[in-house]
Amino acid sequence: MARIRTPLSDRLGLRYPIVCAPMFILSNKEMVVACAEAGILGTMPSLNLRTREEFRAALEWIRARTDRPFGINLTIKLTDPERLMHDLETCLEFKVPVIITSYGNPTELARRAHAAGAMVFHDVIHLKHALKAQESGADGIIGVAAGAGGHAGTTSPFVLYPYLRENLKVPVIAAGCIATGRQMASALALGAELAYIGTRFIASTECGADDAYKRAVINGSPEDIVYTDSVSGVHANFLRDTLPGYQPADRATAQKDIQQGGGKKWKDIWSAGQGIALAKEIKPIGAIVEEIVREYVDVRSRLPALED
Numbered sequence: 658m659a660r661i662r663t664p665l666s667d668r669l670g671l672r673y674p675i676v677c678a679p680m681f682i683l684s685n686k687e688m689v690v691a692c693a694e695a696g697i698l699g700t701m702p703s704l705n706l707r708t709r710e711e712f713r714a715a716l717e718w719i720r721a722r723t724d725r726p727f728g729i730n731l732t733i734k735l736t737d738p739e740r741l742m743h744d745l746e747t748c749l750e751f752k753v754p755v756i757i758t759s760y761g762n763p764t765e766l767a768r769r770a771h772a773a774g775a776m777v778f779h780d781v782i783h784l785k786h787a788l789k790a791q792e793s794g795a796d797g798i799i800g801v802a803a804g805a806g807g808h809a810g811t812t813s814p815f816v817l818y819p820y821l822r823e824n825l826k827v828p829v830i831a832a833g834c835i836a837t838g839r840q841m842a843s844a845l846a847l848g849a850e851l852a853y854i855g856t857r858f859i860a861s862t863e864c865g866a867d868d869a870y871k872r873a874v875i876n877g878s879p880e881d882i883v884y885t886d887s888v889s890g891v892h893a894n895f896l897r898d899t900l901p902g903y904q905p906a907d908r909a910t911a912q913k914d915i916q917q918g919g920g921k922k923w924k925d926i927w928s929a930g931q932g933i934a935l936a937k938e939i940k941p942i943g944a945i946v947e948e949i950v951r952e953y954v955d956v957r958s959r960l961p962a963l964e965d
């Protein structure tokens with residue numbers, strides 16, 4: 658079976674070095690299984706399931722359909738500490754091989770995950786946090802560049818990935834604006850070992866997003882994306898038309914809303930990255946992956962060579 662291999666995708670047993678990134682409210686178990694079948698790493702935030710019981714049932718559902726790898730995102734500071742530890746233990750019980758941590762210090766989660774043989778990827782927007790996470794035991798660092806969907810950084814992907822790569826011992830995972838094969842090729846050329854793709858997969862058949870949300874992703878342009886901290890107190894990218902007039906939110910209220918599992922703001926205000934410019938069609942995850950891989954292979958063979 659043809660594969661595209663990097664050291665990290667090999668370690669994970671993936672056919673292609675692609676992660677379907679976790680997305681609050683949107684990622685679901687159907688996406689995780691479709692990703693496994695397409696040979697990439699599917700993921701979802703544990704908080705997309707309202708209760709511990711629903712989370713366990715989702716893992717059971719996934720495990721009944723695939724024994725391939727997938728990942729679960731644990732949002733440290735946004736999750737009630739008891740629920741956080743419970744979800745981690747449930748992941749380890751179901752042999753989830755990748756735990757993706759964000760919003761907090763992953764030391765304790767990494768210690769427990771490693772003891773059970775799981776890997777931890779941690780997402781960052783700065784080298785400073787990447788070095789800390791590496792010290793805390795992260796096995797891979799997700800560099801979230803400018804223009805990414807969700808909470809994004811401000812550093813250009815052209816700088817962020819090679820900069821992290823030069824300064825870290827652990828592999829770099831490229832997040833931000835990747836929607837096509839040529840972008841995946843650039844991310845790998847810049848030193849990343851996995852392409853971490855969120856926005857493109859909103860416009861997948863399996864994604865739980867509203868149809869209007871999916872259409873906004875395939876019809877939008879980069880100018881439709883606004884980078885603001887007005888929704889959750891942390892800078893993130895949103896579709897302009899869904900933002901209610903840039904009112905600065907009360908940070909404490911927004912955080913409480915997420916902790917209580919409501920996430921009301923992220924339900925009504927739609928996050929997406931600048932990669933919407935290159936997402937053209939709503940289709941199944943398998944077909945999106947095929948298209949990305951085809952373009953990757955094509956663009957790689959067309960890169961100008963050194964000639965005499």
Ligand SMILES: Cc1cc2nc3c(=O)[nH]c(=O)nc-3n(C[C@H](O)[C@H](O)[C@H](O)COP(=O)(O)O)c2cc1C
Nearest residue numbers: 678679680681759805806807833834855856928930
């Ligand atoms: C709607 C949406 C929700 C997101 N929710 C989360 C989340 O709950 N946890 C997380 O770590 N990252 C979250 N992200 C960020 C993604 O995991 C990933 O870093 C990002 O989508 C990559 O950039 P791209 O969207 O340009 O591909 C979210 C992104 C989007 C678009």
